[in-house]
Amino acid sequence: MASQCWRMLLSASLLLISLPSLALEAPTGQVILEIAGRIGATNAQNEAHFDRDMLEALPQHSVITGQPWIDGQSTFEGPLLRDVMQVVDAQGETMNVQAIRDYKADIPLSDAYDHDVILALVRDGALMRIRDKGPLFVIYPFDEHPELKTNIYYSRSVWQVARIEVR
Numbered sequence: 001m002a003s004q005c006w007r008m009l010l011s012a013s014l015l016l017i018s019l020p021s022l023a024l025e026a027p028t029g030q031v032i033l034e035i036a037g038r039i040g041a042t043n044a045q046n047e048a049h050f051d052r053d054m055l056e057a058l059p060q061h062s063v064i065t066g067q068p069w070i071d072g073q074s075t076f077e078g079p080l081l082r083d084v085m086q087v088v089d090a091q092g093e094t095m096n097v098q099a100i101r102d103y104k105a106d107i108p109l110s111d112a113y114d115h116d117v118i119l120a121l122v123r124d125g126a127l128m129r130i131r132d133k134g135p136l137f138v139i140y141p142f143d144e145h146p147e148l149k150t151n152i153y154y155s156r157s158v159w160q161v162a163r164i165e166v167r
Contacts, residue, residue: 024087027051032135033119037096037166040089048088052121052135058083061118065143068154069133076120076139082112084119085166092166097138100130100160107138107156109166115148116141119161133159 024041029051036047043049058079066073085095095107111117120137121127128134137159140148 024048025054027054029053033161034163035084035088035090035166036163038090038092039166040091041087050084052127055079055084055119055121055136058087061116063116063118063120063139063141063144065139065141067142067157069159073143074123075125076118076137077122078118078120078136078139080112081117081119081138085109085112088166090166094167096165096167097156097158097161098163098165099158100162103158103160105156105158107158111140111156115145130160136161 024043026043027049031049032052033050033055034044034047035050039048041048055078060077061080062075062077064073064075090109093109095109095112096104097107098104118139120139121135123132123134123137126132128137138157138161140153140157142148142153
């Protein structure tokens with residue numbers, strides 16, 4: 001049992017260490033996320049562009065949580081925001097997360113590391129469409145950490161995410 005735990009820990013550590021070294025290839029499908037600013041890995045004129053397949057290729061995580069905008073609890077799935085930031089070699093302190101319809105929120109990069117914040121692609125087993133707050137939705141684990149249930153964190157839960165500027 002202990003050796004199995006150590007193997008899992010070692011595998012997870014190697015994955016986290018290797019994420020920044022992944023080659024950031026150009027997207028082959030429709031771009032659903034652009035990341036710009038203080039990043040070290042790019043694939044499109046000083047920016048990092050991602051299609052759905054690229055984001056789905058990252059380790060996927062799920063969060064079951066409720067939110068003020070959605071009745072009841074939902075299961076959200078997607079990569080951890082910190083994994084996405086590691087892939088682009090984010091070097092700033094703040095992410096300015098921008099929605100399709102001009103909503104913007106500044107999120108400290110530390111939130112991505114302090115909480116298991118995901119960049120959700122899926123809600124309750126279905127890909128999120130624009131009318132469903134997709135294609136990407138910043139999801140905090142509100143129910144696992146009730147201290148996050150404040151207006152500060154709710155304002156950082158951007159839906160219809162299209163772009164992130166790392167500052």
